[in-house]
Ligand code: SF4
């Protein structure tokens with residue numbers, strides 16, 4: 615049974631030691647950071663840099679504490695994510711979010727180069743994928759601390775540590791492969807389309823254009839992220855849910871490839887089960903969380919930490935308010951598999967496939983600090 619350490623967000627005294635911010639170092643120690651980071655190690659601190667318009671990513675002050683802990687152990691940290699928008703645009707977003715060299719005390723870099731094409735090919739005996747383009751700065755790092763905001767995701771149901779590694783540590787080509795297992799690019803329904811151009815702006819890959827008033831999706835550029843589908847106000851773009859299971863398998867394969875670039879016991883995970891929105895940090899918005907803040911978790915087991923995070927979210931009562939775009943639906947209840955209800959895909963399947971590939975255990979012991 616794997617150990618998952620957790621601090622809740624209740625504080626007993628108005629003192630720095632009682633702040634969840636101050637507890638990051640302790641959580642990392644309990645999870646074994648002193649065995650993971652050796653003097654002189656290049657340590658990737660993998661975060662999600664968010665989106666222009668989003669504001670519920672892991673707050674910079676927490677990431678800074680991870681940086682400080684790595685430095686204390688003699689490691690050389692860098693804060694990193696991979697291209698979603700091209701690198702320079704993404705770094706500007708990071709800056710707006712308050713994540714830069716000055717605030718972090720460490721370099722902030724994009725792990726797969728300025729255009730998402732800097733990677734190392736890693737061969738795996740995966741469930742679907744046989745080789746994965748892992749972002750070069752991740753592959754070249756000696757150790758990694760995966761800092762994850764636990765939240766929903768419209769395609770995968772849940773965005774936890776698995777998604778942060780599988781999609782967030784690989785280059786553009788691999789992201790395309792993972793999304794690609796789902797089939798074709800979105801379909802366009804001309805009669806519903808108001809030619810507003812919102813989807814064109816939503817597409818980070820410049821794959822959409824209009825030619826003679828007809829919407830065209832460039833198959834070479836489209837990575838099947840379906841961001842355009844969700845951005846369309848009239849539902850003129852659609853996709854099929856039937857291949858989600860394959861998507862989960864490909865994510866597990868990519869996780870395997872990323873983990874393979876590290877020696878054993880060189881990766882730790884921190885999950886922030888706070889600000890749990892129905893939607894992911896890529897969205898250019900943020901909205902009312904679906905459950906009260908639960909706490910911060912640390913573990914060296916990717917399957918255990920995501921399973922524990924999902925269990926906490928599902929055991930929690932729902933918060934009244936918005937859980938879907940443009941609609942307020944009934945408050946989710948204690949015990950509901952919340953992301954299954956919201957997104958119609960079961961997020962526990964991510965954990966199942968990662969466990970199947972031997973990357974961790976869904977059986978865990980939750981230890982409160
Ligand atoms: S699915 Fe839509 S938003 Fe995503 S890359 Fe393809 S065209 Fe662009």
Ligand code: SF4
Nearest residue numbers: 807808810811813846
């Ligand atoms: S967002 Fe929807 S309505 Fe607007 S141009 Fe794109 S497909 Fe048409």
